[in-house]
Amino acid sequence: xxxxxxxxxxxxxxxxxxxxxxxxxxxxxxxxxxxxxxxxxxxxxxxxxxxxxxxxxxxxxxxxxxxxxxxxxxxxxxxxxxxxxxxxxxxxxxxxxxxxxxxxxxxxxxxxxxxxxxxxxxxxxxxxxxxxxxxxxxxxxxxxxxxxxxxxxxxxxxxxxxxxxxxxxxxxxxxxxxxxxxxxxxxxxxxxxxxxxxxxxxxxxxxxxxxxxxxxxxxxxxxxxxxxxxxxxxxxxxxxxxxxxxxxxxxxxxxxxxxxxxxxxxxxxxxxxxxxxxxxxxxxxxxxxxxxxxxxxxxxxxxxxxxxxxxxxxxxxxxxxxxxxxxxxxxx
Amino acid sequence: xxxxxxxxxxxxxxxxxxxxxxxxxxxxxxxxxxxxxxxxxxxxxxxxxxxxxxxxxxxxxxxxxxxxxxxxxxxxxxxxxxxxxxxxxxxxxxxxxxxxxxxxxxxxxxxxxxxxxxxxxxxxxxxxxxxxxxxxxxxxxxxxxxxxxxxxxxxxxxxxxxxxxxxxxxxxxxxxxxxxxxxxxxxxxxxxxxxxxxxxxxxxxxxxxxxxxxxxxxxxxxxxxxxxxxxxxxxxxxxxxxxxxxxxxxxxxxxxxxxxxxxxxxxxxxxxxxxxxxxxxxxxxxxxxxxxxxxxxxxxxxxxxxxxxxxxxxxxxxxxxxxxxxxxxxxxxxxxxxxxxxxxxxxxxxxxxxxxxxxxxxxxxxxxxxxxxxxxxxxxxxxxxxxxxxxxxxxxxxxxxxxxxxxxxxxxxxxxxxxxxxxxxxxxxxxxxxxxxxxxxxxxxxxxxxxxxxxxxxxxxxxxxxxxxxxxxxxxxxxxxxxxxxxxxxxxxxxxxxxxxxxxxxxxxxxxxxxxxxxxxxxxxxxxx
Numbered sequence: 057x058x059x060x061x062x063x064x065x066x067x068x069x070x071x072x073x074x075x076x077x078x079x080x081x082x083x084x085x086x087x088x089x090x091x092x093x094x095x096x097x098x099x100x101x102x103x104x105x106x107x108x109x110x111x112x113x114x115x116x117x118x119x120x121x122x123x124x125x126x127x128x129x130x131x132x133x134x135x136x137x138x139x140x141x142x143x144x145x146x147x148x149x150x151x152x153x154x155x156x157x158x159x160x161x162x163x164x165x166x167x168x169x170x171x172x173x174x175x176x177x178x179x180x181x182x183x184x185x186x187x188x189x190x191x192x193x194x195x196x197x198x199x200x201x202x203x204x205x206x207x208x209x210x211x212x213x214x215x216x217x218x219x220x221x222x223x224x225x226x227x228x229x230x231x232x233x234x235x236x237x238x239x240x241x242x243x244x245x246x247x248x249x250x251x252x253x254x255x256x257x258x259x260x261x262x263x264x265x266x267x268x269x270x271x272x273x274x275x276x277x278x279x280x281x282x283x284x285x286x287x288x289x290x291x292x293x294x295x296x297x298x299x300x301x302x303x304x305x306x307x308x309x310x311x312x313x314x315x316x317x318x319x320x321x322x323x324x325x326x327x328x329x330x331x332x333x334x335x336x337x338x339x340x341x342x343x344x345x346x347x348x349x350x351x352x353x354x355x356x357x358x359x360x361x362x363x364x365x366x367x368x369x370x371x372x373x374x375x376x377x378x379x380x381x382x383x384x385x386x387x388x
Numbered sequence: 389x390x391x392x393x394x395x396x397x398x399x400x401x402x403x404x405x406x407x408x409x410x411x412x413x414x415x416x417x418x419x420x421x422x423x424x425x426x427x428x429x430x431x432x433x434x435x436x437x438x439x440x441x442x443x444x445x446x447x448x449x450x451x452x453x454x455x456x457x458x459x460x461x462x463x464x465x466x467x468x469x470x471x472x473x474x475x476x477x478x479x480x481x482x483x484x485x486x487x488x489x490x491x492x493x494x495x496x497x498x499x500x501x502x503x504x505x506x507x508x509x510x511x512x513x514x515x516x517x518x519x520x521x522x523x524x525x526x527x528x529x530x531x532x533x534x535x536x537x538x539x540x541x542x543x544x545x546x547x548x549x550x551x552x553x554x555x556x557x558x559x560x561x562x563x564x565x566x567x568x569x570x571x572x573x574x575x576x577x578x579x580x581x582x583x584x585x586x587x588x589x590x591x592x593x594x595x596x597x598x599x600x601x602x603x604x605x606x607x608x609x610x611x612x613x614x615x616x617x618x619x620x621x622x623x624x625x626x627x628x629x630x631x632x633x634x635x636x637x638x639x640x641x642x643x644x645x646x647x648x649x650x651x652x653x654x655x656x657x658x659x660x661x662x663x664x665x666x667x668x669x670x671x672x673x674x675x676x677x678x679x680x681x682x683x684x685x686x687x688x689x690x691x692x693x694x695x696x697x698x699x700x701x702x703x704x705x706x707x708x709x710x711x712x713x714x715x716x717x718x719x720x721x722x723x724x725x726x727x728x729x730x731x732x733x734x735x736x737x738x739x740x741x742x743x744x745x746x747x748x749x750x751x752x753x754x755x756x757x758x759x760x761x762x763x764x765x766x767x768x769x770x771x772x773x774x775x776x777x778x779x780x781x782x783x784x785x786x787x788x789x790x791x792x793x794x795x796x797x798x799x800x801x802x803x804x805x806x807x808x809x810x811x812x813x814x815x816x817x818x819x820x821x822x823x824x825x826x827x828x829x830x831x832x833x834x835x836x837x838x839x840x841x842x843x844x845x846x847x848x849x850x851x852x853x854x855x856x857x858x859x860x861x862x863x864x865x866x867x868x869x870x871x872x873x874x875x876x877x878x879x880x881x882x883x884x885x886x887x888x889x890x891x892x893x894x895x896x897x898x899x900x901x902x903x904x905x906x907x908x909x910x911x912x913x914x915x916x917x
Contacts, residue, residue: 080416080674084404084667087397191671 108197129167139306153250154264156231160273177227180205207234251322260309263328271300305332394429394730408742411789412692413684423903428912431651434704451715460500467572474748475580480703487527509542510595513844545598557631561604566596584618588717589633608816611856616770646710647720650703652910737901739778743788754795766854774916781863783893790870805848814879816856863896
């Protein structure tokens with residue numbers, strides 16, 4: 057425990073040092089008054105990621121994943137994994153539809169996948185965030201086998217790419233919320249996401265619930281919408297890695313029922329994730345009973361979307377972060 | 389992608405630090421929010437076929453001139469004069485424009501059977517060029533054809549046997565110029581216009597003149613009334629040269645002027661970051677900046693100087709025009725502005741400038757403190773049309789190491805000027821009255837000018853006079869990072885950092901001044917409304 061805490065501290069210090077690097081060693085920021093030209097470089101949705109699925113690259117990625125990413129993840133975010141039995145007899149390719157609270161979700165999810173899925177899975181990543189620079193495009197394509205998707209609107213090209221990869225035998229990780237949760241509670245799932253791809257390709261969708269990842273890598277104050285300056289009491293933990301245990305729960309695979317439309321299928325996927333959310337603190341039966349099969353969306357709201365209440369009460373109702381193991385930092 | 393024009397950036401919190409030249413190096417400075425940074429237009433496209441363009445210009449002259457072949461005939465006396473080492477900056481990659489133009493002229497002269505041809509470097513009071521420099525400017529083919537026969541010479545402003553007095557203008561200005569050039573049947577002048585100040589009648593009336601002529605416009609009064617040198621209609625320096633040029637033409641000297649303009653592609657790709665907007669620096673630019681700036685800081689100044697002076701610029705020709713002087717120069721000036729002009733609204737309280745390692749008078753040499761003053765206050769301050777960038781009584785902040793180092797072979801009189809004159813006064817008018825004549829007529833300086841590679845004895849005075857308009861206009865001049873003793877000797881204030889300089893400046897311009905930075909390279913000219 058002490059060793060892992062020390063390792064977490066090292067990681068945090070390394071991350072802090074990386075953040076302290078300024079221009080010209082770091083990339084320059086863009087003056088607010090200068091209009092950005094249309095990028096001629098092939099980034100964003102135009103990025104050509106085909107290279108990242110060639111055999112030598114897959115091999116290199118597998119070496120990195122198994123020898124660096126997994127050990128680091130096990131120290132940084134020791135995971136309790138449940139529901140792997142659902143994947144045991146499942147024939148790929150499949151779509152993993154997970155809730156999304158942190159940038160760390162993707163590597164943590166990939167490292168907990170069984171080996172037969174782990175090295176043959178692509179990740180749908182927001183083109184405007186993970187593919188907005190050439191170096192980021194290369195980095196995420198290599199390390200996570202990420203592919204760019206349009207998250208703010210339905211984009212035929214993104215959907216076509218994902219569907220083609222599924223048809224080629226690749227598993228797909230997708231976050232149907234379209235982005236990280238702003239407050240820790242799950243946002244409504246977009247039907248044009250996992251449900252659409254499941255319907256179009258006929259592949260099963262596996263609901264996944266990731267619990268506790270937002271404590272490992274919370275959003276930064278900027279990302280949570282906290283204005284700069286402020287009262288000085290804002291959290292300074294945003295954007296920094298912290299050691300914290302997590303849970304990863306896999307649900308039973310879902311396929312499109314006869315006559316079911318995409319929206320309804322999406323609701324069912326969301327209800328599957330909501331059921332898994334309930335399972336974190338209980339068992340499957342209690343969770344299943346709590347989420348109404350007759351009205352899965354209603355059940356999902358009570359399970360993982362949080363109460364319809366002011367911001368502080370929604371935050372209050374969320375689970376509390378576990379202690380850091382480094383003693384209290386109060387008073388700062 | 390089309391060429392982007394120059395623009396004025398208002399610094400905000402997202403603006404990355406701004407590049408400043410710092411002599412044989414560079415640095416990044418964080419400017420206060422609300423400051424303005426003036427960025428130059430991007431380089432214009434080079435002419436696809438420069439030799440073809442030159443030939444076309446010679447065959448289709450502007451103004452009252454026949455095509456060059458029609459002016460050439462057997463038995464005539466032809467003199468080809470050309471700009472010296474002071475242009476362009478940095479020296480350009482081979483082939484130099486002068487070589488391309490002169491080779492084309494000589495081809496036409498050979499076709500016409502002209503035997504009596506002489507080439508003259510129009511030095512005025514500058515140092516003589518070395519063989520290597522002449523070979524670089526003219527090419528080996530021209531050099532080897534003319535130099536061994538004594539037909540490639542350099543103007544000697546102190547050679548009484550090769551000067552001719554043509555008379556006086558209505559304003560009482562003596563006109564004494566190179567005799568060979570003045571008595572030729574045709575004088576072809578090959579010019580490079582790096583800035584709007586170059587060329588026109590200044591080519592012959594200054595480049596081929598003697599001290600007797602030059603003193604009429606190279607003096608504090610003329611300089612103070614040239615606002616600016618880059619804006620000919622507002623420049624007394626140009627008025628004087630134009631009077632002289634017209635007098636020379638009326639005296640029967642037939643001039644065929646060939647003027648060329650360059651784009652601002654100033655540094656090779658290894659220094660590409662120098663000309664890019666900082667927020668557009670890619671990984672290579674940032675790595676190059678980090679590596680070169682660290683290396684240059686660690687290198688002895690002498691080594692850093694050698695590295696920089698070995699740089700040859702990829703400048704390329706954007707236009708060439710030939711014919712009658714004034715008609716040609718009007719087009720040339722327009723083309724220079726097209727490349728370098730930036731619209732700027734309003735003046736500023738503080739103007740900041742990073743000064744490079746080079747100016748017209750220290751090519752392959754040392755930038756001594758007097759040249760630092762001349763580059764900052766004479767050249768950069770005057771890169772305007774309309775109004776100076778900085779308001780009357782404002783502050784100019786320069787960044788340069790300003791070491792008290794001199795090249796004894798090139799700048800001998802500068803050393804004495806620094807030790808004997810600036811210790812007495814920094815007032816250009818007082819310096820002009822008390823000291824100029826003794827330096828200008830000193831036999832030792834004249835000897836070094838005529839036989840070595842020394843600038844004329846009076847040259848440091850002229851450098852100081854270039855500063856006269858700025859000195860009269862500004863409330864204070866501060867040099868950041870300069871040798872404090874040298875900076876004080878110039879009459880300026882030293883500062884160890886930009887923040888210190890801004891603090892010092894508040895004594896003059898108040899606590900909340902406006903600040904503008906001229907982002908060079910490349911060179912540009914501000915059209916201040």
